[in-house]
Amino acid sequence: MKKIFLVFTIISLTLISCARDEDSLQKIDQLFNLYIKDSAGNDLLKPTAIGSYTGVTFTDELAEKDNVNVSYSRKMLADSTYYLEYLAGATRQFVEDDSDGNKIYKSEIQVSLIKKISDTQNDPVVRDTMEIFYRSSPTVFEVSRVLYNNQLIFTKVPDQPNVATVIK
Template sequence: MKKLFPLLMLFGLTLLSCGSDEDSLQKIDQIFNLYIQDSSGKTMLNPTKVGSFTGVSFNDELADKDIANVNFSRKMLEDSTYYIEYIAGATRKFVNDEPDGSKIYRSLIEVSLRKKISDTQNDPVVIDSMEIFYRSSPSVFEVSRVLYNNQLVFTKVQDQPNTATITK
């Protein structure tokens, strides 16, 4: 029993030290959803439909290499609206410190869009840019604003999804 007691004490202390302080956890809010529609409000991201951008790619403009693909997912809502979900993957560069102590980072992504104009033909590739700014503090890391072709399309609103709609 004397040999077992120190082992039980060590085990108990180990369990107690594994407890977490939830206040010390940083909330991560970096998922960004991009919708592209035409002037009538129809989705332009259907991967098979004539008149839609069937070819989409992201390239990291701040990467060390010229060609640095960035992952994203093309998703569909129940009403057949397609959108792009970007989570992470592009290089983030430090921009500045804010007066509240948070730090601002930015990613710059080249968005290439290929529009299908018939069953056998595509328009030339359209090259757009998307600049994502992040705010980082001890309590949160979040998308704070997004520029698409140098136009502000998203500004963070607490407890709301990070979503922007582009009309082409």
């Protein structure tokens, strides 16, 4: 009987020690959606429309090698509005420790845009820059702010999606 009790106790202690503490998990919030519109509010990311940026490329500016492409997805809402969804892939560089003890990182991405001006012609490539800053703490790793061509376009609001619109 002592052996059964001992085995049961060891199994119970093992299960208790393996239990996860949900509070110790770090929340990851790094999905970022970018809309590009003109001053009238028209979508400029329609993949085949004349007057839209039909070609888009993201290039990692902090990569060890030149011309390292970064993955993104061109997605469409139910109302046929397109946006660029960036999750991860660009090099993150440590910037500083902030006053709250969090670590700040950044990624620098060159956004190359090709605008279709007719069925057979495109404008020259437009090369923009996007800097994504991340805040890392023991509880969260999240996009904290985004600069597009050195202009602040996004600042994190807790429990809200990471969405910004650029007017071109």
